[in-house]
Amino acid sequence: xxxxxLRNYILKDSRGQREIARLIxxxxxxTVSNFIKYFEVxxxxxxxxxxxxxxxxxxxxxxxxxxxxEDYGLFYIVKxxxxxxxxxxxxxxxxxxxxxxxxxxxKGMKYPTPQVAMIYGLIAKAKLKENGVTxxxxxxxxxxxxxxxxxxxxxxxxxxxxxxxxxxxxxGISERYLKLKNVCLSMLENIEDQKKIQxxxxxKPRVNELLIRALVKxxxxxxxxxxxxxxxxxxxxxxxxxxxxxxxxSSYLYDNKDKCISHLEMSxxxxxxxxxxxDSNHAQFQVEFSSIYWGETVGLVPISPxxxxxxxxxxxxxxxxxxxxxxxxxxxxxxxxxxxxxxALIEPSEMIEHDLLNQARVQFEMWGxxxxxxxxxxxxxxxxxxxxxxG
Numbered sequence: 001x002x003x004x005x006l007r008n009y010i011l012k013d014s015r016g017q018r019e020i021a022r023l024i025x026x027x028x029x030x031t032v033s034n035f036i037k038y039f040e041v042x043x044x045x046x047x048x049x050x051x052x053x054x055x056x057x058x059x060x061x062x063x064x065x066x067x068x069x070e071d072y073g074l075f076y077i078v079k080x081x082x083x084x085x086x087x088x089x090x091x092x093x094x095x096x097x098x099x100x101x102x103x104x105x106x107k108g109m110k111y112p113t114p115q116v117a118m119i120y121g122l123i124a125k126a127k128l129k130e131n132g133v134t135x136x137x138x139x140x141x142x143x144x145x146x147x148x149x150x151x152x153x154x155x156x157x158x159x160x161x162x163x164x165x166x167x168x169x170x171x172g173i174s175e176r177y178l179k180l181k182n183v184c185l186s187m188l189e190n191i192e193d194q195k196k197i198q199x200x201x202x203x204k205p206r207v208n209e210l211l212i213r214a215l216v217k218x219x220x221x222x223x224x225x226x227x228x229x230x231x232x233x234x235x236x237x238x239x240x241x242x243x244x245x246x247x248x249x250s251s252y253l254y255d256n257k258d259k260c261i262s263h264l265e266m267s268x269x270x271x272x273x274x275x276x277x278x279d280s281n282h283a284q285f286q287v288e289f290s291s292i293y294w295g296e297t298v299g300l301v302p303i304s305p306x307x308x309x310x311x312x313x314x315x316x317x318x319x320x321x322x323x324x325x326x327x328x329x330x331x332x333x334x335x336x337x338x339x340x341x342x343x344a345l346i347e348p349s350e351m352i353e354h355d356l357l358n359q360a361r362v363q364f365e366m367w368g369x370x371x372x373x374x375x376x377x378x379x380x381x382x383x384x385x386x387x388x389x390x391g
Contacts (some may be wrong), residue, residue: 001059002071003051007039009058024053045078048085066095073102080106087120088176088202093238094275099124111150113260119145119155125296136170139163151199157187158203161210168333176368177217184211203237212247217369221251239279242270246283249290250371254378257294264290289338293379306331306338313345314383321346334372341376345383353380 010032013020021029035046035054051072055065073086087102099120106117108290119142126138142159145152164180172179187207194200208227215224224247231244249263264287271280281303288307291300292314302308312321321342331339337360344356357376364373 001050001055001068003046003068003076004039006051006054006058006068007036010036012053020057024050024057026053027052031270043065045082045236046072047084048089052089055191065093066098069095070098070165073098074105077105080109081111083109084116084199087117088199091120091123092239094127094239096124100128112147112152115145115147115149115152116155119152119159121157126162126166134168135163135166139167150194151197154187154190154200154203157183157190158207161187163206165210165213174366174368177214178368181216181218183207190193196237205231205240209240209243209247212244216247216250217371219370219374224248224251237271239276240276242267242274242276242279242283245270246286249286250382253293253371254374257296260290261287261294261296293382306335306342310342310345313342318346318348337372341379342382344376 010020015023015031017032020032021027024032026032031050034044035050038044038046045122051068055068059065059068069090073083076081077086083102083106087099087106090096090099090102103117103121103124104371106120107114110116122138122141125133126135139159142156144230145156147153159185161180164183165376169174185208188211189205191200191204208231212224212231214226215221215227228244228248228251230249232241245263246267249260249265249267250262252260264283267282268280268287271277271283284387285304285307288300288302288304289310291297292302292307292310295314297311297314300311302311305326309321309325312318312324325339325342325346339355340360340363344353344360347353347356357380360376361373364370364375
């Protein structure tokens, strides 16, 4: 579908412009007549909101959404306010390739649109991992954007928060989540000061979503639960709600089986629905691990070899668990540390088992993850009976 197709649908619609205006929830039929007029005289330029509402009325399926917005953004938008709004919408809908194209278009507009467009383009590049680009690369590029516009400064802080959350290695990584918390709190203060400006208000749940990720790692669970519920009840995009459910489920890992597992399951489901399959699989891993941790294993068939080994170890099938686990060298990052925790359950030597548990705890602490730093001994103490069976 292209933008002009919406005009043709309107002209063929027997319901009339007043009824169409009512159906797309706008106050005046002039919104509809102005949309038709635009194709005759080139103005007034239709807003992003109008285009989206008309698409919802006439579009056949969501897959056409990208083609329509690409046509609208690249060939019709002239106003910088519409371009910025469309870039933001596409970023929220994971249309990262289109964000990149819109960013290129914005570089030719009046100040400060080029700088705003550049930052949106940087975020899209990081999400797409184009040419091996890292969050560290993106952060450095954003720092070098020389602009004093308040909205640009805000977006630069947003990139810094994303960098702190996603970067794999940097100096002071053990303080990652404390730094992320402080950046987010500073941004929320900025939002409160500028709450009459739409750009700031729509960023509030997004910043809160980053904040609760930090708060989980810092074990500030009460705050996580309050903020996560606010995000879930808001109108923010589905991926942020998926993240909020993940944080909420994580906050209950050690003290509420049902809430932990149900929120992690919802997180996996929502991530899958919006096409974020890696995140969905990660949440599903935690569903499995948490279920085994809590002893909720009836009918459970883990997908992850790590969780298959964990389940076997908890019922004393140590030899089978060892075979299932394979070699630790096959894993990296958090998975490698989870492997050490499971190996500690399998290991017959008391000295080695405690060495593995301590290695896991220390690694989590090095990453600034106090939440999971408690996990190695929580798991071991819960299932040490299976050690006795093995012995």
